[in-house]
Amino acid sequence: MNRGTPSDRSTRIGVLLAVGLLAPVLMNAQIDRSAPPKPGPAPAVDLGEHHTFTLKNGFRVIVVENHKLPMVNVQVRFDIPPIVQGEKAGYIDFLGDLLASGTATRTKAQMDEQVDQLGATLAATNDGLYASSLKKNLPALMTLVQDVVTGPTFQETEFEKVRTRTRSAIQQRKEEPDAIAEVVGRAVTYGRVHPYGEVMTERTLESISTKHIKAYYDLFFRPEKGYLVFVGDITEKEAKDLAQEHFGGWRPDRPVTSMNDDGSESMEGLGKVRIMPKLATPGGVRRVFVVDRPGSPQSVVRVGFPLNLQPRDIRALSAQVLNTILGGGVFNARLMQNLREDKGWTYGAYSTMESDRFNGHFQASVSVRTAVTDSAVAEIIKELERLRNEPVSDEELDLAKRYMAGSFARGLEDPRTVARFALNTYLNELAPDHYATYLERLEGITTVDVQAAAQAFLHPDQAIILVVGDLASFDVELAALSRDRSNPIMQLDENGAPWEEDITPVTDRKAEDIIEGYLKAIGGRNLVGQVKDMHRVMTVQRGDKELKVSEWFGPDGHYRSETTLGDQRTELLVHDGLRAGRTDAQGQVELTDVDLQDLQFNAVPVRESDLVGRLDRMVLAGRTEVEGKDAYKVILMTQHGTTVADYFDVATGLKVKRVEQKFMNGSNQRITTTYGDHRSVGGVQFPYRIGQTGGTLGRVQFTVTELDVNKGVLPALFTTGLPPIVEPTEFETDPDGYNGIEGQ
């Protein structure tokens, strides 16, 4: 599996960079360079303080005073539960774009102009806004903040502008691997009907109207659900005055809602508001999802699962320590050390353990070069298993704890952190001293706690694996990591829906025309019909050995193929026109039923020249693309019940691809064969480059090295070696159920 390991040379080859002989000048007795200097006494960490008060309308205000810089940050945040948006998925995201896009007193242009004139920032989100300015401009900024929060008008013209841009953005997203991984990653982790997994698509975008956005705003942007946060160069008194002036009189009408029997709430204009969806938790078996990007130089990999992990869960902190050790920000985390520093497969590997009061999740993420995609997934799974099965070392635990303690202290450099702590304490219903005791609680975490957290919150066997990359380059290997035998790899589109080929209907021709065109392209029905026998050899290098397939096509369906790896014959397949046998290391088996009929269908030089009586139906599905080129897709439904899809290049008429579904080794397999480098032999074009994925040989790209037509083939080649069938001429049925065998 370790394809792509940069080098096995682990021994040091010596000092590459040591420059000059510096020993003499280092005799300075004052410093010992051989070990890191000892730290001084640890500085005290000052958590800072905040004040809170509530306006008469229920709006809560948090103030953090910090006069170091003449700046004030303002945040407005409404406490909104996640809701299912359904067929209008995405409308909530419009809120951020539309809040500051026109109010009762200002057009969007006026609003933008005034914010910029103040040198301020003002960014609305779907649950509030962030703003900042120099202290001297705060009164003017607050007027704008008030206007955006209490007076948006959701103008149709602005809405349509945002919709147009969003339409473009959805289109553009399809070419952004990271964005695809983000959107589809949430969809597969939580499911597409969960508020965290819903995907805005071209279709849902068109169902959204300002009515939905307005209703959502009316329902959730309310003083009793809101927080107003001031941080910076401001006193509590100033904050009180500003809050009272701009929000004290805000008493919006209560929207009319009704309760449904199922406990959900309905609202005029918005329909049903399901307040809390079903909690997503890890379950089922490990599954693999792929968004195919042919030719992608890297694979964007996500391995995750949903979690029931609340911020106030007593194990939440051990879970964060666990995640730091695994991949949460430190360079010495296991994923980074393994995938980057040891293997050199990636620029960076990370993990997040997201506690969330509604539904948390875990996710490991990495972008790796295509060739090591499955190996990277396997390593991630291995790291999850290792954390469940073995305690972490004291050294790793110590590093993680000290790093987290350091981050906590560093974070306090920004006064907004103190405000964030206060807001989190309210929103997540944390203990009042949650942050005050943080460092102490962190210090108390042991390797036992970390392993317990791993067993509670890491689920390698239920992992949901998503890869955005070149599917054909890793499909076989990646499928092996799936535990879903019926559908080892589920191919999705860029919106996280089951993948469907992009087919444009064709009305001006039929499947028969395409087949005729193909025969014409390879030399014409006449010449093709003259091919009586054929011998073909194709090879590919497998490690230091040659994989070779030699085939002989004789008259009347006679066929032989020999597969060798080096000087070892791995498979022999012979069809004598009636019966067929396959011999491999396990011995010989006779092919029967569909397997035999499939062989009979396929084992001819050019099947298209003689389809009479072999097909149930033939359909031209339409036009699509194969490796960036236009192709017709023709579906052949055979008499014996199988279906294959053939793709013919629109420009050249040549067959470029075949896709078959087969049930093999206990699971459904999709076998894709590609054809290229057509060359003429006796006036007929044959492919000299034949690639296949999903078959018994895994992924191969063969080069044809010999191809002879009508040179004659020895009849002896087609001896199957199968034991003769003893056909009883008559059946004597014994009334007792015995078959005429009596006595010995």
Added chain:
Amino acid sequence: MRNLMTIPLATMLAAPAVAQSRAITYTEFDLDNGLHVILHEDHSTPIVAVSVMYHVGSKNETKDRRGFAHFFEHLLFEGSENIGRGEFSKHVEKAGGVLNANTTGDRTYYYEVLPSNQLELGLWLESERMLHAKVDQKGVDTQREVVKEERRQRYENQPYGSILIEVLKRAYTVHPYQWPTIGFMEDLNAASETDYVNFYKQFYVPNNAVLVVAGDIDPTTCKALVGRYFGDIPRGKEVVQPTAIEPPLKGVIRDVIHDRIQLPAVVTAYRIPANGTKEFYAVDLVNRLLSNGNSSRLNVALKEEQQKAVYVGAFSLPFEHPGLAIHFAIANAGVDVVELERAMDSELGRIQKLGVPEAELAKLKAQLETEYIADNSRVAGVANNLATAYTMLGGTEQVNTELDKYLAVTVEELRQAAVDHFSTNDRVVLHYLPLSQKQP
């Protein structure tokens, strides 16, 4: 569409500005070996930033070793005579700190942010890196692969990710700015042990570096510690910076790039004066006028009024030698690139012909003032700004005078800068089109 901006451009935004009223205080001195040291004292949080900026970037590379400076940055985390492979970051993280580095065309910057009682650790680590860094073959081989993945992730597997690379190779013909900092993999593959040793000897010397310590420190103690850790590092040979002078762009270099994108884009690039020059600030204000804030010219005209674009941006690449302004717009679905280019040009033309009202210039200046405060709100940011001012802008005090240079620009100078440096007759124009529009 926030993520549409590609990293390579985003990280090259114009240098920060400075306000007189909020001067950053510092002390500075040189060690005998030529190392310049800047100390900034701020006790608000018990942390300290220790950083070193070496005056070496991709413009110091030879044409057959493109990307070497950045690759070298990766290698210098591998260890030293006293620090084994992988231990460098461990020392920092075990102390509760963070570390990182970055490389541009002009300089390479390393930093740690640590609890203030670990100041000496930071000095030890950076002095080890400067005195006797060490890399083994496994480190070289691994980091070469890591850099290849960095290139794939940032430039090759991102829509519009190749913009900077495509622009630079057309905008420069003789200056080493013609290749990107990330470089080319064939050159890194070709690098040998001699290259590493020579590069280190030539550029990683105290007389080519500035050490900045910012945060919860006592300057007197800190100065003594700096002397102990760095004083004995031998001075290197004088570093010779490249002297190539790029002739002016004459004419329009126009090209079409087919990329894995859905929405076409227009990129225009103009050659601009070096960072720190008087003209640079006027030019940068033209760019800010075009795309800084929702009420900026391109945002209002292209996104809101005409709805031709989903994203617009105008940036100055603040290079030490004459750099570039890059204008970039991504078309709304169905909008033709020619039409989009014309709309962009029309906004530029308006500035050139009609200039800019005083009020609008005042708005830009208000934005700069706020940005300056925010940019210096953390010790890590202050350290970076001090190092940049010293290395790139001609002196540490520039950290306190840069904002004034912006504020001094008049409406007439701004208009003149638009005329002088944004000629639609002398520029690079790239149309990014979806691969599906490529003629077979």
